[in-house]
Amino acid sequence: xxxxxxxxxxxxxxxxxxxxxxxxxxxxxxxxxxxxxxxxxxxxxxxxxxxxxxxxxxxxxxxxxxxxxxxxxxxxxxxxxxxxxxxxxxxxxxxxxxxx
Numbered sequence: 413x414x415x416x417x418x419x420x421x422x423x424x425x426x427x428x429x430x431x432x433x434x435x436x437x438x439x440x441x442x443x444x445x446x447x448x449x450x451x452x453x454x455x456x457x458x459x460x461x462x463x464x465x466x467x468x469x470x471x472x473x474x475x476x477x478x479x480x481x482x483x484x485x486x487x488x489x490x491x492x493x494x495x496x497x498x499x500x501x502x503x504x505x506x507x508x509x510x511x512x
Contacts, residue, residue: 416458417478422446424472439473450481 420439425446427435437446441454461468461475469475 417455418458418461418475419450419453419478419481420456420468421474421476422472423474 422437422439425437427437435448436450437448438450438453439445439456440447440452443454447453455478456468456475467473
């Protein structure tokens, strides 16, 4: 069985430039920097996250399974606030959903 892989959503860096959308910010590769283009984001394994859970999964960062991001192409960069159903199956955005 292959190990599950994750993007890390930088909740503390993610911004809401308008009432209509939220621009997503992701961790870069190798714990270095932040990116808004998911194509440049780092991919982290479950074992990496489990080895330092307070670092990789807290109020400022949330792991999002790669396959979840891939399933929701339109959410790779921006979440449209007017799509309430968008939030229900994307648990990484539960904390962001409170901004609405």
